Amino acid sequence: MTSARSPRVRLRALRRASLLGIVAASSAALLTGCGLQPATAFVPAVAPGSIEAIDDLPDDAAITVTAKNFTEQLILGKIAVLAAQAAGFEVTDMTNVPGSVAVRQLMLDGGADMTYEYTGTAWLTYLGEAAGIPDKEEQYTAVRDADEANGLVWLEPAPLNNTYAMAVRSEAVAELGDVATLSQIAALPVEQRTFCVEAEFNSRADGFAPMLERYGLELGAADGVPTSNVSILDTGTVYEATDRGRCNFGEVFTTDGRIDSLDLTVLEDDKGFFPAYNVAPVLTDDVLRQYPQLAEVYDEISPSLTDDELRTLNRRVDVEGEEPADVAFDWMVEKGFVTRP
Structure with a gap:
């Protein structure tokens, strides 16, 4: 069954089609230039579980899901796609978009309806x-309230906090x-205060x-952390260099999977220095007004998205070479x- 669309809906559809073309073209160009192939929009077929088909959902109910082009975002994007499909939606899969700004623009311009975003990134x-x-709670509340003016609704955040x-x-x-916290580093002899960091950090x-x-x-101080104690490395090299001593x-x-695969121990940020980067489902207020049941769908998933869970899922992709869609599907089935x- 189909229904006539309002002028506003038709305009939004045209704008979305235009943005889809632009982002698809830029994604292909970027990935080709890097020697990679664009990820497909394929996800395995699903049937409802604890996420059930929404009653009285129109036959033409559709949403567009977007995500950035790194492993964790690809997995989260596929989770979002699978959840919406189980709820009965026709889903346009726009995961694997190059860069945070492009994803943000899609959400602001009506080119996408849903994404998983990080509170610290938005802020x-x-x-x-x-x-x-x-x-974490203060950061989430600040972002949620500020983005209301942009027509974006932040649902409750997940425990997952992908921070430094x-x-x-x-x-x-x-x-x-038995070092366990960052505070304990100051008690170590200077010669043991050695660090591997990336240039940006x-x-x-x-x-x-x-x-x-x-x-x-003090960085550079003889009785603090002398510069000779610091190795500035590429991001991927830091993990291996730390593991090798x-x-x-x-x-x-x-939430990097290499933490587990290399058996690294994360120190507690006991003085709360690093900003919170909790992930949360973000939807446009337009789509939530039309389909308020989507909030319940994504709120059901969020409590299960923890640092430990994503380290395991990220490892399956980055270390074991599995496809993000398959990893997301297996996890969704395992959780019911x-x-x-």
């Missing part, structure tokens, strides 16, 4: 605030006095030097959100 990158908020952290190879924890206003200062250490402490992202048809 610092999109809303232009100078500093992040370490308290410092990690140590697990076999060295005892050697370093080393130069950020909310990065390495301010972190050390929060924990009572080139440094005792390496900069990591808290969907079933195999």
